Amino acid sequence: MRSSTLAAVAVLLCVPPLFSQADHAPASQTSPPQSIAAEIHAVETGLLPPVTVSGDPHPTRSLTEEMRRRHVPAVSIAVIHNGTIRWAHAWGTLNPAGGPPATPDTLFQAASISKSLTAQAALHLVQQGKLSLDAPVQTELKGWTLPQNNFTAQHPVTLRELLSHTAGVNVHGFPGYATAAPVPTLQQVLDGIKPANTEAIRVTAVPGQANSYSGGGFTIVQQMMIDTTSQPFPQIMQSLVLGPIGMHHSTYQQPLPQSRLKEVALPADDKGEPIPGGPHIYPEMAAAGLWTTPSDLALWIIEMQRSLSGHANHVLSPDMTRTMLTPIKDNYGLGVDLSRQNDIPSFAHSGGNAGYKDFYIGYENGDGAVIMTSSDSGGWLWPDILRSISRVYNWSTWKTTQRGTISLAPSALTPYTGKFSTKSLGEIEIALESGHLQANLSYHGSSPLFPSAPNTFFATDTQIELRFDSPDSGTFLVDNQSIPFTRAK
Known part of the structure; x- marks a missing residue:
């Protein structure tokens, strides 16, 4: 859409245009409070599962009810609309056991979202001529050497490949270190030397051939950026990204200074119990070390959006931003997941x-939108929130699917109960409860099943389908995969 058209639409809607030079304060400060409150209420009461049943008069769920059901102590959300922060709001408490309420300024660990901002900072150094996207990384590493082997002999590792997870580097992710545990140096992490709790970061496949997600690759980038600037990594990120964009609550400091712990939503496990010792420490800062708020991340998103049009150049030029948002392999760019649905491109990261x-x-x-949660089970919650936001703001993505169901007598359901096994997804246990089938999936938990045909059943809280060829075998459909299952013996 042309900027002149955007400006005209913005006047009609009484909100700042996408490419306004105005500060990105939450729109709740300038819009009618009742309008913002109504939108927040619609989002928090309209959570939607991935699948709804035709004719169900009450398919939506309440955020606070789902937080209790999923054992999520705190949720914080920021919504971006027409290029500004429309609103930011938080629910729940800072401590899993209760206590002070979470606020929009409450800090959460951003985990792998850290990679998106790291990639932007690395590209800033490329823009300055201090790093190269396509030079062999061993020519730019000074404080550590990437061991060469048969894979690197076929193709050298480059920064572009590290940022796009195509460098053939191992170590998918990092568990972090409990507060009382010894924390390794960056070099100990890179070489897998104790007290590091992950293996040595090495090239284990020919670089450039495939996408294989690697937090280890971003840890190499962290070392490259330190070597290039001769600065601590948190200082690099503060000066190149957080400061220029105005992300005043955010930091890559690991551990977080003791004085700031009062700002933190303390983490919980999937049962809602506190993580012993509180937040883990991540010396792998480039891959997982960012502390931030949804509002600060929303400012970062807006910076990216505005940079594409040349209206914000605090970190990257429009051309370099477009480079960052260009797919390399499997719809992953440089530090970002990429998608285009209904001709609307998007960038994202979990x-x-x-x-x-x-x-x-x-x-x-x-x-x-940005959604942050303080629980290991928050990953089941944020997709439902996104579908609610999509409905309220009429997005073309993150829609729920509606499916029809038929009525079957309990006697017709009984043959499909029991335990079934798959080679890749573990065991499925199906029971008859109150006249309906209930599936317990080893990787997901319990889900009700609804019949769409006499031998076909689907779930609503996850997009799966079970098709029985006989009471003893069939096909499990999930994520566009067909996985055979048989009755366990």
């Missing part, structure tokens, strides 16, 4: 540290 599950999405048309 994150999961011990006791934190988060997600952001930014649409190039000026909309987006």
Whole structure:
């Protein structure tokens, strides 16, 4: 959409245009309070599962009820609409056991969302001529050497490959270190030397051939950025990204200074119990070390959106931002997941540290959202919240699917009860409860099943389908995969 059209639409809607030079304060400060309150209420009472049943008069759920059911102590959300922060709001408490309420300024660990901002900072150094996207990384590493082997002999590792998870580097992610545990240096993490709790970061496949997610690759980038600037990593990120964008609550400091712990939503496990010792420490800062708020991340998304049009150049030029948002392999760019649905491009990333599950999405048309949670089970919650936001703001993505169901007598359901096994997804246990089938999935938990045909059943809280060829075998459909199952013996 042309900027002149955006400006005209913004006048009609009485909100700042996408490319306004105005500060990005939450719109609740300038819009009618009752309008913002109504939108927040619609989101918090309209959570939607991935699948709804046709004719169900009450498919939506309450956020606070789902937080209790999923054992999530705190949730914080920021919504971006027409290029500004429309609103930011938090629910729950700072401590899993209760206590002070969470606020929009409450800090959460961003986990792997850290990679998006790290990539932006690395590209800033490329823009300055201090790093190269396509030079062999061993020519730019000074404080540590990436061991060479048969894979690197076929193709050298480059920064572009590290940022796009195509460098053939191992170590998917990092568990972090409990507060009382010894914390390794960056070099100990890179070489897998105790007290590091992950293996040595090495090239284990030919670089450039495939996408294989690697927090280890971003840890190499962390070392490259330190070597190039001769500065501590938190200082690099503060000077290149957080400060220029105005992310005043955010930091890559690990551990977080003791004086700031009162700002933190303390992490919980999937049962809602506190993580022993509180937040884990992540010396792998580039991959997982960011502390932030949804509002601060929303400012980052807006910076990216505005940079594409040349209206914000605090970190990257429009051309370099477009480079960052260009897919390399499997719809992953440089530090960002990429998608284009209904001709609207978006960039996004999820994150999961011990006791934190988060997600952001930014649409190039000026909309987006950030959701941060303080629980290991928050990953089941944020997709439902996104579908609610999508409904309220009429997004073309994150829609729920509606399916029809038929009525079957309990006698017709009984043959499909029992335990079934798959090779890749573990065991499925199906029971008859109150006249309906209930499936317990080893990777997901309990889900009700609804019949769409006499031998076909679907769930609503996860997009799966079970098709029985006989009472003893069939096909499990999940994530566009067909997985055979048989009755366990």
